[in-house]
Amino acid sequence: MSSVSVSADRMVEVYLDLLSQPCRAVHILLNCTKIPHRVRTVALRRGENRSPDFTKLNPMQKVPVMVDDGFVLTESDAILKYLATKYDVPEHWYPRQPERRARVDEYTAWHHSNTRPHAAKVFITEVLLPAQSGSSVDEVRLIHALSQLDDTLDKLESMFLRRQPFLCGDDVTVADLLAVCELMQPLGGGRDVLQARPQLQSWRSRVQSAVGDAFDRAHTVLYALRDRRKAKL
Incomplete structure (x- = not known):
């Protein structure tokens, strides 16, 4: 988890299973850039991605999922680029040029x-x-x-x-x-x-x-x- 201290309601929430490759990519970006976040673990091996609550969040029943102040985003590629664009992280992650x-x-x-x-x-x-x-x-x-x-x-x-x-x-x-x-x-x-x-x-x-x-x-x-x-x- 990020070491930056902010109020809980300002944290990005990410739903991850770290045995999933795309989830690890999101996890690494969040941690090395210190974007304030909270990880919600979704154990694929236990079928937690098929639960009613998670299915409401992502009908595709896949991880990762990101929730940022009510904005829900799926697909690791989109999540990574969104985070690098919205948050104050070094520009090299997703260059503006x-x-x-x-x-x-x-x-x-x-x-x-x-x-x-x-x-x-x-x-x-x-x-x-x-x-x-x-x-x-x-x-x-x-x-x-x-x-x-x-x-x-x-x-x-x-x-x-x-x-x-x-x-x-x-x-x-x-x-x-x-x-x-x-x-x-x-x-x-x-x-x-x-x-x-x-x-x-x-x-x-x-x-x-x-x-x-x-x-x-x-x-x-x-x-x-x-x-x-x-x-x-």
């Missing part, structure tokens, strides 16, 4: 049909489906998922990073948060998908340095999942 802002929008548009589904598919195949069904990992499906993700990682290196330190330029943006949280997700199954990619490892380290301890705070649940799985092996 049109060309620089367009670079962030370019990545986030691409993200939702590339980085997000391809990294998530590895986690779903290797962790979620076996846990739900009690069966072993479908190795053929996993190999296919890893191949799709490799193609995405190639494009992250060749198109977005190229000779720049962050995805959209010389400083960290909301695009980096969305991407890094997705690429961390397979770690829940003990798989570091950047292990053989030094360029992307360096980028991940730069993002971690830029956001400080907000990174590990957001990923505590994922680390715990990884450690529990390791203990069972």
